[in-house]
Amino acid sequence: MRTMTKAFLSGSALLSAGLFMTSLPSAAMAQEATFALPAGELGATSYNPVTSSNLNSATSLIYDRLIEQDADQSFHPHLATSWQESPDGMTWEFKLHPGVKFHDGEPFNAETIAAWIPTFAGTENAFMVEAIDKVVVVDPLTIKFVMKRPEPNMLYNLASSFMGVPSPKSYKALGKDYGVTTAVGTGPFKLESFSIGLETVLVRNDDYAWDSDLSVNQGAAKIAKITFREIPDQSTAFLELKTGGVDVLLGVPTDFLSIIKSEKAATIITMPGTGINYMPINTSVAPFTDIKVRQATALAINQKAILDSVYAGVGQEAHNFLISSLPESQVKPGLDVSFDLAKANALLDEAGWKRADDGVRAKDGQPLKVKLFTQNDTEFKRLTQVVQAQLKDIGMDAEITVLDSSTIRDEYKKNNHQLAVRGYDWNNADILDWFFSGARLGYPNISMWKDAKSDELNKTAMTNSKTSAERIANFRTYHEYLLSQFLFVPIYQPATNIAFNPKTVSVPEKVRGPRFRSQTIMDMQVLQ
Template sequence: MNRREFLASASLFSLVAVVGSLTPAVATEAEAVVVLARQEQGAASYDPVRAVTLNMAAGLIYDRLVEQAADQSYHPHLAESWEVSPDGLNWTFKLRKGVSFTDGEPFNAATIVWWIPKFRGTENEYMVDAIDKVEALDEHMVRFALKRPEPNLIFNLAMMNMGIPSPKAFDAAGTDYGVIQAVGTGPYKLESFVVGQETVLVANEDYAWSSPLTENKVAPYIKRLTVREIPDASTAFLELRTGGVDMLLDVPTDFLPQFRSEADLDMRDLPGYGITFVAINTRAAPFTDIRVRQAIALAIDQGAILKSVYGGVGKEAHQLLVSSLPESKVDPATEIRNDSTRSAKLLDEAGWTLGADSIRSKDGKPLQVKLWARADTEYRRTAEIIQAQLKAVGIGIEITVFDAGTYRDQFRKPERELVLQPYSWTNADILDWFFSAKRLDSWNLSMWDEPKSEELHDLAMYGSKTWDERVENFRKYHAHLLANFVAAPVHEPAQTMAFNKTRLIAPETFRAPYSIVDIRPAQ
């Protein structure tokens, strides 16, 4: 499973941890204990080159050439600036001077020349496969010569796996790198890592080259940071209340009322990081009729789901991409919005007649369909509301829920009809993952295969020379998918962080996800 596949089914990164005692942690004012988000599971090492999954601690150990802000904009970091040639085939980076790894080794152009080829043969090779060669122009200037234009390289360079390790440490440790040793230029150093338990980080006191997205420009205020995971939300909440931990990086929606009632706790919201949608199997009757697909999409009331399931946290989703992405800005008339009256009329036009039992039928066959969902509370409740909303226009829904371990396996079964699918990804190329005909045997749950769509897909994925061209091409592809009702958008989640405000002071807003270097001890 490569990194994007992992994110499509869950989200990014993690460590598994054993929950300790509920006794309040004994910590100095410069220490903190944070709990990883539930979806950040599976990290077996801190090797950014070879690891399929990482967690937020990797972003504190390593810096990247480019950083992506919470609003999806891009900003320089280890690269002070960059230029792209008009044909899109040469990218030139001016590197920051005075940067060193925590093992004392210098960061310079030679580092980049060494680093990019290390991805060859790994599961992360796709992030740099457009790069043909890397050339050092001087000690702090480097050029990437590309095989083909790849404007999305900027997104790839901002990914967690593009954190740059120390060449000396990496080569010396070999395949053991990332388990007992992880050396970067970041604001924290790895002190210890126990797979399945916790990671302990200590401040890099020499740090003086922070990202422009952070307020703190020097060493972190928190000098010792313990990163844990507590899979059970109730236990995590109790740990935060009793002082066992200081911050949770993700609060389940079901627990928000309890968190808000605690006087010592405060919360911060991060922008949307994905979409939950209903995939519609376009090859299965009656969904071969676009009128039926449209009727299903228009019958879903995103606002009611946002209020009832998520307590107003996040946003209604009316498109298939995160709303902060420019590729999501389609013509408002193309957005999919609730219109139950129109939904009922479409079903009438398609020949589905409302019966005495309030379920429509055609040619003696009732309009009964299957909806699959994960067993998580939020998805099960969402499925139940969608069931009621579709029943209101005469569509009967049979819900089947699967636990996380078996959910993915069900996708391959041909009898699927509707699938409630969440993803976490902040790039328009997720449309390739879920709707390209090239993925009919894997993630294309809608089984969508149409020549015009593939033409727009190929232009968006491979035919853009510049970022602006790519945005426009993906916008057209996105609009075409919406117009064909291959899926129904439902919800755009927001990530809510909670912390003990008697112990920590957090910025009112975070320009970058997990800006731990901006968090201060309260005393």
């Protein structure tokens, strides 16, 4: 559903009517728990990790990965018990965990990997494995990747949610329906049902006995059933937490934190963020075909004011496209994008956009009126309202369109957008390839950026890096060029806030992994 809006009611105000509602226990005797997915994970249309571009937290429970990544960026064995890279980077050998079975009863072994890697060919996720030339089965529990080129990002790729290993038998049998009607992995939970846009229900895999060392629990999960609900409005999700409809919120807007803490309604976990909230600029449509207009738009956004007013100082300002913990984010001075209202207005003057009596600029009789898309969750609607007001200060009239998470991607693909406020969750520099590669126009390349120099720098970073140090340098150069073209406006680097009801579920003190995923959920339990 699409709605047009120029006004927004704060989520905090919506909470006031429900703050004193009686809390009810949601944890049933059957050891069931309910999670509310964060805004950035809403709208997944499939649990096919090979072909999907949008996966959610339930994916990590259905599928295991060869490798797991911890919060400190270290890599740990999972379905692969050990690995070895040749000195020249041209072969990788992996020893596999014995005794592993898929949910359909099929064995996991080296033949599984040999069948799985080729399925990525022709998909949006093919870049994860494109450096692999061939897969050699050494023995039933040993696999070797013979490489086309060195891939210093190999372990990160294998730890990705998109590298969950599906059952070859089920994957082949179901074809295009795989991931929608059924999803079969080796993970600690099985898919019971999936209602797109509403909820996903998982049930425990009682045979599970091969978790990574990131979980204390090495056997079957302590929770028997988990329901992941999609609740676009965070104020509604919080009230569900208070009244027992939800046990865990996987994303809590910062303006709710003080309310939750003061009411003692839940326990809060704050983790370092792994993404950026930003505004992509569609470079293929007027007026944003003009780099001066794009630059003025970027300089109009006051990151500090947004951090203070929208996020109560929690998190960090964002001044480029990568999270600050990545070395590729450390770009040359002057390339970071920062608020400069005077320069923004001067750029628009130079570009021929003159202010009319109503304050809106115009050129050749056309007002500077643009479409500003956002998704229909509380945090992004509020952020978009602030962005709209800041754009008004440079004489740009931005009309907000609110869309659900599935519809908005369709609009991007149809090139119906000009500006948008959105976010991503990814802690690797190859996110630049995802959003700015000329091969991905429409979605995920929402900026509709197609440029020969850019694509050459992309190729160098993605495929010509032989070592980690070389990869960092190449991605930094690529990042700097993208910043110089003003394809987006960096806004905010979120912290990840998670809330849970301590009366219904227990959560381990230490969250393992860069995100709240299966490693931590395996050590949770329902409280009777």
